[in-house]
Amino acid sequence: MTRKTKPSTAAAVQMPLKEAEAGKETNCDEDKPSDHPKERDNNVKDNDGTKPAAEWKLPRKKALLQFRCKLEDAIRGDYLLGRSYWSLSRLSRENMSSASSQPLPLMDIRLWGVPLLPSKGHEGTDYVLTKFLKARNYKVGEAFEMLQETLWWRRQHRVDETTGEAPLGPDELVLRTMYVRSVDREGRPLCYHVYGALEDREVYKRALGTKERVEEFKSWAVQFMERVARRLSFKDGGVDSVVQITDLKNMRSRSAKEARGVLRSTFLMVQDHYPELVHRHIILNVPLWYYTFHLLLLRLLHQSDKSKFILARPAKVTKTLLKFIDPEDLPVEYGGLLRENDEEFSNLDKVSEVFVGGNTTKSIRIPIAEAGSTVVWDLTVVGWDVSYKEEFMPEDEGSYRVTLNRSKKLRESVRNSYYINEPGELVITVRNPTFKKKRVLYRTKFKPTVPMYVFFKS
Template identity: 55%
Template sequence: MEEEIEKGCHEYSEDDEAKAFEEEEMIFSLLNVHENNNSIHQVDHLDSKNIIREDEIFVASLQMKLRKKKALLEFRCMVEDAILGNYILENPKVNLSKKEMNKMIEQLGEITLWGVPLLPSKGHEGTDTVLLKFLKAKDFKVQEAFNMLRKTLKWRKDYKTDAILEEDLLLDLDLDKVLYVNSVDKQGNPLYYNMYGAFKDKEFYKRVLGTEEDREKFLRWRIQFMEKIIKKLTFKAGEAGSVLQITDFKNSPGPEMKELRAVSKKAFFLLQANYPEIIHANILINVPFWYYTSLLVSSKLVNHRTKRNFIFVRPSKVTQTLLKYITPENLPIEYGGLKRDNDGEFLPEDSASEVIVKGNSSRSIKIPVSEAGVTIVWEFTVVGWDVTCREEFIPEDEGSYKILLRKSKERKMGECVRNSFYINEPGKIMITIDNATLKKRRVYYRSKIKPFVPNYIINNIK
């Protein structure tokens, strides 16, 4: 088995060395083209500068791509050697018989991280994805990435992380209001919500964080929760390989809750050290001033790449920012989206349409209904609101009558209008948005038609 694994590594290495050499040759040829362009286009100085600049950007991009490929190749072989050399977890043990050594190597050959085999020569499609996370966390410095991987594997062994999903931790507490996963972002990655406001309840706070033992158990539950999220990741190219985290400080208890701050800080550094690039972005909303102060104090301990993953959002920009990452169908209504818990009317697959209402103008949304004897359900939300809206039913024979269903005053973020109406003749639902502000407003809306069920049938079913 050992000979087969080593052979696989050497074959991979030689092939990739050849590819790397070809890419280097291509870069050198492009550099020559760049020099030729520089001399040929001196007559037209402006065009020459533009062409040279484009060449420089293109060559720099190729050089960076080549650097990353070389780093991955080197990292793969380093991990392979460490596994086969029996020092991926710790220094190799001496005085072992050949049989014991072969058995240990065979066991290490099956080592995995987040369910993905780490031995590159096994050819698993997720191995490179996992290794790249460590390389990215260390800016493609191979030795640093290797050291980080070894420390992570040792921590998981000492912390017994691989068995943590089987443990019953804090199941008697209502922790769904602290951390939960709700739908996915635009790339299909899980949405991970972290709600500090749950700890404003002093009784809940005491039950969860009252003693040192409670705090250690809560910390372990946090790690368990992260492992559950990772189970949703495939680590396959083009599929879910990371998590988008929304951290909401609304109604958070404040800086005096030192136990919460201490546990949160410890959890943060554990995740940073052992789950690189698993959280690809952390959007922080309703952030209090004390948190900024706390972050400044600890900023020297946070690596540069992790800092870039933090996105601080002003209250007025919450919906607008979240919609860059999340579709309105998957964004909860409290953040300005259309998603409701246990929704009996719409599914996330029921896609919404978008219209723009320009500043200081009105716009109408028409939802036609061509059949009678059905109930139509619709909903809409306006990014930023500060508008008024009117909902009407207008029959096809517009000269007959109109029914005003609702006339709303100005609304605030976190509100989503939903309404329904029984249609007894063909017509249309008309939603009119009056925008008196100078800024444009985005409106997301959707509708569906349901067959009408008389009340006497519903009562008989009950």
Template identity: 55%
Template structure:
């Protein structure tokens, strides 16, 4: 590079020369130091190779505008933030059970290279949501969902995953805080041994493996239940008109071999109560009922299931004071964690409009 180019050199939108007095410069350079366990010479070499790779492969602002197959957006997307404010990225491999999409994406070397460039573009877009200033969020969480991963095309998927992993650990140091692999089939653990040969020791420590029974519990360590999507055992629903992530969930612990209840009291009639419930690991019995304050009124059974296994959203119009009572029976030998939230909405009964 000529002296003029060096004076203006940047990485992820941050000037690298201290003379520019940018607040994020030290934080970006620190990532390279941390990745190389504070070896200055190795960190400098890594930074040089990163800048050369970006120049030779045209990894600049222009990559953000490149167009790719719109269906790929279903295989990798950003959704919410973790408990520390980091963006959460989801990679969903089950989409490739569609053989036509799999062939269209990985059928030739050219298509595989194009997919890899799309992954690089996605990383560059995700970095736009980070801040390298003091106190800013400068890394992300990556959740890799292997549910329904097809056996056909696994050779290509493994090859692409290996290349992506190598690129990210070499040219995007410390950008990914944790890689959390969920719903991994048994055969994945064998391939993981092969992957480990291409990972640095530090990169390997960033991987967390969680098979299906432990997936929700593992994810909740990093992501609050109101921000975790319902398909992973959380309470977050797409285009939710009733709750937002700011509607915090309460936690209720259920001891082993016990029946536990929570109550939502309603003192004013003429409202609709809406509630969300999820139980980590489920395998519990579940009942909902409305119990009026007036002993002369009848209890109303809203739901009664011997065994539940997914997040629940329900609502009920209240025309007299009472309470919603949710009863959960834990017949297992392990304690359960239950998360729930509720709200009331003033409602005009439909029969008024029908008069």
């Protein structure tokens, strides 16, 4: 008679990895991560621009396997956090009043909603571990230490206990400074940190006026990042990173001392405890003082994180963002076509573009064959500094030309509409008095309309 033995830890950890390489699906319906609401059909690659994890070369696959084994042993051996997890639980229970805030057993420990125990077979575990490996150049020991430090940091700041609290901050201040809106071309969520909301002196004092307020503001940033992380999809073909956009408009050097501290702590927090979750940092409306601050900041960052920063002066904001974001997904305040609670257009409406050379004029002609409808249009110009005019030219030579918008200098995105009572064409004229070529982005939409005078007929 032969005795049945349990598989070793290495074998238990290796089995899901082999199944993934063979193209088999793992049953993970119980812990399936939530998808992003606008997940695009893209071949998701790891953030360093290399092949997907399934196509890695042997050294990286070996590093992932070693990391899985090391983590499995640490969880089952109850030394993941350096000392007995249950003794930590008893200490934490003394400081926590509610039973719901007590920590989970170590076997059930999660990060960003994904179980960390590799033998559970959750498809998101490898994606989470891979991010720590990338952040430490696939050195297993350093990646394991980074994971330990992240778990300790989360317990110290009670991240899992405070994430579900609402509201995020008082007087909707945080909702104006930190929010997620739309996605980039690869479907990554765009996370905005807009410090222009702190321009008002009273608002600034209320947010960052004291040390306690500064620490509270930092905790809001942690909550915001945690909620964003839990919206990601750690699975094959999912979106597992974000684009962080920091707008420094109206931030003056004298009054930005506390804000600089918040910026520094936010960047370091993301680097140390949310590795590879930010695909790119885009800093907008960069003032002169920020360049010195940035040089000092780079000394504290790892090499892989330094390359993720893109700085844009005020004149280059729209041009920089359009390199990574479609115009229909870029808010109008940054020169795009996305408006909040838009009832006319969606991000599925096609956007056309034309180029206007230096010292030239370009006319965009939109033919209208039938009457009885309203034409709506959006238009923006990258770089502004152009003059703009709108006219309706009827097909009947006996009818009058209608001037909808007289020539004016364009400084913001334009939306207008016109009820068509006879065939003709809408003519939008853009004159570029500068020497640089300008990019014009626009879209149109026709909708059937009943004229108002019909309702007043007796």
